[in-house]
Amino acid sequence: MILSTLPASWFREPDFYELERRTVFSKTWLIVSHKFHFAELGNYARYEVAGYPFFILRDRKGNINAFLNVCRHRAFPLVHDESGTVKSLACKYHVEDWSYGFSGNLAKAPKFDMIPQTEFNKDEYSLYKLHLHIDHLGFLWVNLDASMTPVVSWDEQFKEVDTEERITKFYNMEDYVFHHSWSLDGCAFNWKTLVENYNECYHCSTAHPGIAPHINGHQVRQMEAGNITASPTFMYPNSSVTMSQHFFYMMFIIPTSATTSRMRYEEEVDLFKQVENEGKWSGNNVQPGLNSDTYVAGPLHPYMEKANHVKMENETGRQIWPARRTLASERLEEDEEFCRGVCARKILSLAKTIYHGKPGLPDPGTEH
Numbered sequence: 001m002i003l004s005t006l007p008a009s010w011f012r013e014p015d016f017y018e019l020e021r022r023t024v025f026s027k028t029w030l031i032v033s034h035k036f037h038f039a040e041l042g043n044y045a046r047y048e049v050a051g052y053p054f055f056i057l058r059d060r061k062g063n064i065n066a067f068l069n070v071c072r073h074r075a076f077p078l079v080h081d082e083s084g085t086v087k088s089l090a091c092k093y094h095v096e097d098w099s100y101g102f103s104g105n106l107a108k109a110p111k112f113d114m115i116p117q118t119e120f121n122k123d124e125y126s127l128y129k130l131h132l133h134i135d136h137l138g139f140l141w142v143n144l145d146a147s148m149t150p151v152v153s154w155d156e157q158f159k160e161v162d163t164e165e166r167i168t169k170f171y172n173m174e175d176y177v178f179h180h181s182w183s184l185d186g187c188a189f190n191w192k193t194l195v196e197n198y199n200e201c202y203h204c205s206t207a208h209p210g211i212a213p214h215i216n217g218h219q220v221r222q223m224e225a226g227n228i229t230a231s232p233t234f235m236y237p238n239s240s241v242t243m244s245q246h247f248f249y250m251m252f253i254i255p256t257s258a259t260t261s262r263m264r265y266e267e268e269v270d271l272f273k274q275v276e277n278e279g280k281w282s283g284n285n286v287q288p289g290l291n292s293d294t295y296v297a298g299p300l301h302p303y304m305e306k307a308n309h310v311k312m313e314n315e316t317g318r319q320i321w322p323a324r325r326t327l328a329s330e331r332l333e334e335d336e337e338f339c340r341g342v343c344a345r346k347i348l349s350l351a352k353t354i355y356h357g358k359p360g361l362p363d364p365g366t367e368h
Helices: 014-025 154-158 191-198 270-291 309-316 330-355
Strands: 030-034 043-049 052-058 064-068 083-085 106-108 131-134 139-143 181-187 223-225 228-235 239-243 248-255 261-266
Touching: 014 248, 030 043, 030 239, 030 248, 043 248, 052 139, 064 131, 064 139, 139 154, 181 270, 191 248, 191 261, 191 270, 261 270
Parallel strands: none
Antiparallel strands: 030 139, 043 052, 043 083, 052 064, 131 139, 181 261, 223 228, 228 239, 239 248, 248 261
């Protein structure tokens, strides 16, 4: 029996996107850059994935750190440009800045020094640090999981991806330097549309005529053009790395909503820039059909196309957001519980409005 693609509803429904934010992007290891991007003290780059803002920075000891891009005072961003070099980390929300060290420690909180340390301890207000892993090839990975130890380890998800012979035998990472990053905005399609597009080349002869002559088959692990051999690797859930002896090239499809995305790249290769614009064109034309509620799913060709968190939520009766930070405060927890109660009543009220007076349907306000 031929398998089918994912249902169209998975590409358009806001609640399903929120589920992906919890189950995928909150706790999956995400490849984001390479250490060459952060060669000097104070080098930084800003990122946002599925609504989670963060930045990466080289500190004074030579370490590369990742932090949520939110000041601990009023959640104002610490860095605003895409990338650059900073001498200090200061929040500009007030005239007198909250300032942080490059290791994330709160260095200065104006006028809070008059408050006893028993009531305000600066050590408790460091920047929220993300888990960061540098693999053998120098690629940087982050994990947004707020736990001290991520639920999913890097080895569990990507062990040996940085030691594949087709990469290590032919490419010496010391031969490369960071060039620059660029992006394509205005991507009016769900992020998985491009992931599906990337992971098969059944469409390449029509959609990508520039690279089609250099591809042998529909599952691409190696392609040659002139004296250039390129080795692409998909990195779950939303990225890829393409290696060659002349360049390496990183692609990221960044979710921004249920039906919009941003395409981001590091390094520039004219041929691939053409391919990515073709991919954007394809995605922008696919999404209206997915939104129409007329297309449900399509068949996957058996040779040319290959294709627990929810259980935990059902068992606990609540949503679980692994990336969400907490503050040890009984009062704060009471405030959060109040908000959850308000939201629950709103949902119940909406359900009553929908079901009221319809025969054969139970009253959502009663237990069964």
